[in-house]
Amino acid sequence: MPVKDRVEMRKLPVEKRIRSFEEVALGYTEEEAIQEAKRCLQCPPRPCVQGCPVGIEIPRFIKKIAEGDFLSAYKIIKERNAIPAITGRVCPQEHQCEGVCVLNKLKKPTAIGALERFVADWALKEGVAKELAEKEIANRPSNGNIKVAVVGSGPAGITVAADLAKLGYEVTMFEALHKPGGVLMYGIPEFRLPKRIVEYEIDYLRRLGVDIETNVLIGRTYTIKDLLEDGYKAVFLGTGAGTPKFPGIPGETLVNIYSANEFLTRVNLMKAYLFPQYDTPIKIGKRVAVIGGGNVAMDAARTAVRLGAEEVYILYRRTEEEMPARREEVINAKEEGVKFQLLTQPIRFIGNKDDILTGIECIRMQLGEPDATGRRKPIPVPGSEFIFEADTAIIAIGAHPNPLIARTTPEIKVDEEGRVITDSELRTSMKRVYAAGDIVLGEATVIEAMGTGRRASQTIHRDISEGRI
Numbered sequence: 358m359p360v361k362d363r364v365e366m367r368k369l370p371v372e373k374r375i376r377s378f379e380e381v382a383l384g385y386t387e388e389e390a391i392q393e394a395k396r397c398l399q400c401p402p403r404p405c406v407q408g409c410p411v412g413i414e415i416p417r418f419i420k421k422i423a424e425g426d427f428l429s430a431y432k433i434i435k436e437r438n439a440i441p442a443i444t445g446r447v448c449p450q451e452h453q454c455e456g457v458c459v460l461n462k463l464k465k466p467t468a469i470g471a472l473e474r475f476v477a478d479w480a481l482k483e484g485v486a487k488e489l490a491e492k493e494i495a496n497r498p499s500n501g502n503i504k505v506a507v508v509g510s511g512p513a514g515i516t517v518a519a520d521l522a523k524l525g526y527e528v529t530m531f532e533a534l535h536k537p538g539g540v541l542m543y544g545i546p547e548f549r550l551p552k553r554i555v556e557y558e559i560d561y562l563r564r565l566g567v568d569i570e571t572n573v574l575i576g577r578t579y580t581i582k583d584l585l586e587d588g589y590k591a592v593f594l595g596t597g598a599g600t601p602k603f604p605g606i607p608g609e610t611l612v613n614i615y616s617a618n619e620f621l622t623r624v625n626l627m628k629a630y631l632f633p634q635y636d637t638p639i640k641i642g643k644r645v646a647v648i649g650g651g652n653v654a655m656d657a658a659r660t661a662v663r664l665g666a667e668e669v670y671i672l673y674r675r676t677e678e679e680m681p682a683r684r685e686e687v688i689n690a691k692e693e694g695v696k697f698q699l700l701t702q703p704i705r706f707i708g709n710k711d712d713i714l715t716g717i718e719c720i721r722m723q724l725g726e727p728d729a730t731g732r733r734k735p736i737p738v739p740g741s742e743f744i745f746e747a748d749t750a751i752i753a754i755g756a757h758p759n760p761l762i763a764r765t766t767p768e769i770k771v772d773e774e775g776r777v778i779t780d781s782e783l784r785t786s787m788k789r790v791y792a793a794g795d796i797v798l799g800e801a802t803v804i805e806a807m808g809t810g811r812r813a814s815q816t817i818h819r820d821i822s823e824g825r826i
């Protein structure tokens with residue numbers, strides 16, 4: 358029997374989206390969701406469930422959508438995933454559940470992410486999400502006023518705080534920035550993940566009784582030892598990997614070179630795109646070069662387009678096939694006019710007499726044998742140097758954990774990349790201190806941060822209730 362095509366999500370027209378920060382993907386209508394859900398084969402081995410880092414019962418919730426029972430579908434998703442409206446939007450499903458869906462053999466996997474998003478948005482719109490949350494809040498047990506500190510408010514911290522608050526612990530969350538949410542708030546742009554959705558989840562944490570203290574930098578305002586001595590039974594570290602890497606080439610300090618982290622934080626968190634209504638300015642040139650090929654690079658390039666840059670280029674040292682960015686985001690970037698300068702490696706930034714960027718000396722690359730990541734290694738082509746004109750450069754070649762906590766608490770062991778070392782149950786080398794998310798995994802994904810966060814909260818609860826700490 359021929360397999361029907363996927364129902365693709367409608368998107369905002371390109372002419373509208375390149376000058377606005379409105380969400381690009383528009384989601385399914387009820388009819389579209391039911392039509393897509395009916396494509397699922399409900400196959401007994403359920404490879405999609407194995408492909409989901411938090412083990413959502415995917416065929417079960419899809420069956421409910423096909424029957425038009427969206428409430429049951431929502432309840433099934435929520436058994437395993439606290440923030441489906443977020444993961445439905447940003448998870449790299451093509452490498453996870455959809456990547457192993459049996460229909461992917463025909464390149465037509467069930468649109469699991471779009472269906473998850475549909476159900477989560479339906480629940481928010483109908484007020485069902487709020488109703489269920491109120492029940493969870495009302496039914497939460499008391500756990501003898503045991504205090505737990507959660508450091509960092511990204512998806513790992515959100516998961517741990519919610520899990521422990523629901524178990525009756527008194528949870529305080531400390532966040533260095535003035536708004537909670539981690540990368541969901543300061544990194545991923547509004548046009549991919551509307552901030553009202555992140556704010557809803559943060560509000561849910563507050564209603565669960567979590568005390569969120571912003572503008573508190575652990576390692577400076579208080580140390581981990583201060584927290585442990587202050588009556589917190591356990592401390593969870595979910596501080597992410599937000600310190601940008603630089604290529605280490607001449608000219609990096611020229612004017613108009615940003616790290617993607619700074620660029621996106623200014624735009625997303627400080628709302629520079631609404632300047633002067635918000636008082637953070639951002640300067641964008643006419644010809645922008647974004648260096649890197651991951652999600653962060655695509656977000657920076659698409660943001661530069663929306664800020665009015667005339668030409669935006671991705672400079673990437675491998676080919677499109679090796680790009681770590683989500684396929685969907687590469688397509689969106691191309692539709693919005695971003696150009697791809699592939700097999701290109703910057704070797705020097707060039708400035709004028711006032712130290713303002715005017716260009717980037719680059720060298721062409723060719724692909725050699727696969728490296729440790731399995732991707733073919735880029736090798737410079739001798740004598741192929743050329744100048745790429747650019748008046749703004751945004752560096753998006755990766756990030757590593759901030760070294761502050763490890764420096765101020767040497768008992769917490771880290772590896773050579775600065776990632777916190779834990780045992781298999783997410784205990785660090787310091788008693789009563791646990792960690793998960795990017796600070797342990799290095800740059801990973803939202804769902805992996807949540808999955809490890811869930812395991813860490815289970816370990817904390819076990820260690821406390823079995824009297825180990």
Ligand SMILES: Cc1cc2nc3c(=O)[nH]c(=O)nc-3n(C[C@H](O)[C@H](O)[C@H](O)COP(=O)(O)OP(=O)(O)OC[C@H]3O[C@@H](n4cnc5c(N)ncnc54)[C@H](O)[C@@H]3O)c2cc1C
Nearest residue numbers: 509511512513533539540544575597794795801802803806
């Ligand atoms: C621009 C961008 C786009 C991305 N796109 C995707 C995507 O599409 N899909 C996907 O799955 N993943 C994506 N990722 C990756 C994903 O966002 C991360 O893997 C995830 O957010 C990690 O979660 P976390 O909770 O470990 O840390 P984070 O989200 O980084 O949160 C850590 C928080 O801790 C705070 N903090 C740090 N140090 C301290 C301290 N000393 N004291 C107090 N607070 C502190 C930080 O301010 C931050 O708020 C993207 C990342 C970026 C940067």
Ligand code: SF4
Nearest residue numbers: 397398400405458459
């Ligand atoms: S593998 Fe694909 S078709 Fe099979 S149950 Fe999962 S989503 Fe449905």
